[in-house]
Amino acid sequence: MQDAYVVEKGDKVGTWSEIGYTGPGSVWSGHSKSAIFQYNEGTAEDGKWTVQTLQKLNDCGVQTDAWKLGAQLDAAASANGQGSVLYKAGGVSACYDLTPSFKSLTSGRSF
Numbered sequence: 001m002q003d004a005y006v007v008e009k010g011d012k013v014g015t016w017s018e019i020g021y022t023g024p025g026s027v028w029s030g031h032s033k034s035a036i037f038q039y040n041e042g043t044a045e046d047g048k049w050t051v052q053t054l055q056k057l058n059d060c061g062v063q064t065d066a067w068k069l070g071a072q073l074d075a076a077a078s079a080n081g082q083g084s085v086l087y088k089a090g091g092v093s094a095c096y097d098l099t100p101s102f103k104s105l106t107s108g109r110s111f
Helices: 002-009 075-079 093-098
Strands: 026-028 031-033 037-040 048-053 067-073 085-091
Antiparallel strands (some): 031 037, 067 085
């Protein structure tokens, strides 16, 4: 959804509402919460979305940034009209076993 938004707009990474995303569970002002997770939208400037665990899951304890994903406009590609986003996945290593391919979302952004 983020990639499609940037191709369409070309000048910035979109917020949840701009890209048409609604988090699971109860939703309020850039956050959503289920019984186990809280999802937090970053600002348009930092583009960093985080998932917080609210309960211990195997070796993944209660963590503020259990998973985080940063998105930023690829200025060089966008200048050429390509509308591209760079991603950086990170978080707490004890939580990676629950999402083994999560880190493969990384495409060149740094936090």
